[in-house]
Amino acid sequence: MTICYNEMVDGGRVREPYAMLSDWIETMPAEIRQMKQAEAEALFRRIGITFAVYGEGGDPDRLIPFDMMPRVFLQAEWRRLERGIKQRARALNAFLRDVYGRGEIVRAGRIPARLVYQNAAYEKAVVGFVPPRGVFSHIVGIDIVRTGRDEFYVLEDNCRTPSGVSYMLENREIMMRMFPALFRNNRIEPVDQYPELLRRTLASVAPARCEGTPTVVILTPGHYNSAYYEHSFLANLMGVELVEGSDLFVDGGFVYMRTTQGPKRVDVIYRRIDDQFLDPLCFRRDSMLGVPGLMDVYRSGGVSIASAPGAGVADDKAVYTFVPEMVRFYLGEEPILRNVQTWTLWKDEDYRYVMANLKDLVVKEVHGSGGYGMLIGPCASQAEIDAFAERIKADPGNYIAQPTLALSTSPTFVDEGVAPRHVDLRPFCLCGDRVELVPGGLTRVALREGSLVVNSSQGGGVKDTWVLSE
């Protein structure tokens, strides 16, 4: 077993960011801890935050376990992460602008044309279209893992509609409510400006034909969606309407919503539905969630859509391997955040290597998510490996493989007290007239000992994420 980086204890000593938490844990009696844990769960249930992160499905009223032990970053650590995240978000948007325009990166031979133009997420309907301020992906969720004091890797980019930000905000609310002293005695950067930043970002990409203050709405598939809580939570904090497709209609080159006072024009739609459901006249004809005619208005500059249709071509697992190349190509910089080494199985030599080393690797479907459709070699039985190998043989192009990373651990409350558990991080980067990032994100934790899977459907929980100010 590889040695994992412990974010709390390094070289036998408690690291600075966790010093005060170490006192906090030691002075908290077990019965107080249990009481607080029960209180936290009751709070989550009362506010109704019961949904699966990242569209994992399952019981809609299921609670995701909340670990009261925060995960802490030093200011200096965060500043580096922040630069890396913003750099990556800029490069991804430059890439999208390019591939729906002249395709310079493909012409330059830096990425195979097939991966871009034959990608299922490549949207022909927006070819040649430049959205306001040239931004395609307005909310970029970048999943990051840590493997050493200064080693951070990007696992995955999410350029469409990354979810989980309501957890970032609610986790903090609940921690502040339950442990005010921790916040009084430590200088922890706030995250509650996120909704206002998001609203500002969206207003900044209003279309040219918008007059006056832009009207922003959030478009949800409806209350049966597992992330509905998040949609309404954000709409509430941003002070914007939460609409369903049937609330909107197209008339004379603009989009309107149906209100008690008659039609009201909409300028920016933050959609939380997938591309193919946006407009039955343009994409799936059986979509009941979208707005007929929306894409025509979009392309003629009558409304903005965030993220833009087609943004998904930048975030699949095959394109992922080229993101460092995008940073160099568009920004002329060296990537600050590293990519995990990735073998792409449509290449013969990679295929041979991977098939010979399945028991040491993690193999993922190019379009899979939520921890499903993947093989974690070191944790799998021989039978599972053999079965998965058959699936790979059937369609090698659908898979990539990565080494098993030694994910860092963060101290976590468990039955016996506090123990290290593996964590990852999803920060939410906002792109409009400026690129913004609140100091924090969603930390997911694998609650089972030794487990590397942080997905809530498979025993994962969430934590508050702190960035200490200077």
Next chain:
Amino acid sequence: MLSRTAANLFWMGRHLERAEIAARLLDVGARITLLPNTAEGYRNEWESLLRASGAQAAFAERYGDGITQENIESWLFFDHANPSSVASCIERAREGGRIVRTALTSQVWDALNMAYQELRALERQSRARLDTAMLTDFTTRHGSTVRGAINATQLRNDGWHFVNLGYSLERADATARLLDVKYFVLLPRVEFVGSGLDNYQWQVILRALSAHRAFHWAYGGEVTASKVADFLILNGESPRSLLTSLYEAVWHLDGLVRRYGADVPASASARAHQTLEQLMARDIEAIFDEGLHEFLSWFINEVASISNAVHDDYLSGRT
């Protein structure tokens, strides 16, 4: 405000009121089953209450002849097949509230969600451990908490008007229906005056509207049919009377008209004003002369028209 949001708020108000109505019927129904089964006995009473909620046939279909304490409780409180049961109404009110979370304060949502979570906990409990009083208390307690949260914390904006419009129209409708089913006991019939049956029936009506104590405060003296009818139809102090309910509906419609101005159609407000005027032009003698049943049919019809006009003016999403 989105038309869909307004519609959800309106129906949230109606469902919350309806849940309380179901609980009141449950209270009365349970009381009736405690009486000896005489010639016309409790069955008759109970069936007329079922008729008031418009559910006689549906109940019979589900429980056959079994008018027992347990079946009454099941039907009025727990049964999801009964769209007017407490469980159905709380669930739908909460569902509506969840859809329009952004239009509710966190206190209102909290109260609504608590009612729902506790309802689910009740549903999981063994029925042997639940008694009727507890179920009605549960409903009125949560009903009051939600209503209190609405009136203490919601902005006095259009959304608030829509919720209260739902409440008041539902209440006007329910009181009128209950009276209509029981109208025969309110008609002054010589042979019944002063008889035990007569008095008991009036008590049942008053109790069903949680008004038996209020009645005595307001009128005092002997309970007579015309006093009871006056109290439940024309008394502006009685919280559930037709006049009070309609007056509140008019007040909230006026609020919407003021807020929205002349560009938005106001047919509901016009209709409600007209109905209110016609109601106030009557006294109880005139109503008895006209025929109580005819009067109530007219009123129920008017409430439905106002509700439809609310839909046309505000909820239908005019384009």
